[in-house]
Amino acid sequence: MINEEEEKPPPKSLFYSDLGPLSAGDLESYIHKLESEIQRVRLGIEKKDTIKENATSVFKTRT
8 A cells, every 4th residue: 555645656658768859958857857856766765764763773672
């Protein structure tokens, strides 16, 4: 079951395999979209890392 906060990954069709037909402006726009997606994924990784670190600290054995 997918958590409501989680989004499905974008389908592969969002990525251009042939950049030839795109104008320079279209390519700049495409770069911006890709950079935004990279930032979104990095934030998701940070969130998961924080959750993992918190869980590890809760279940860490004390000596």
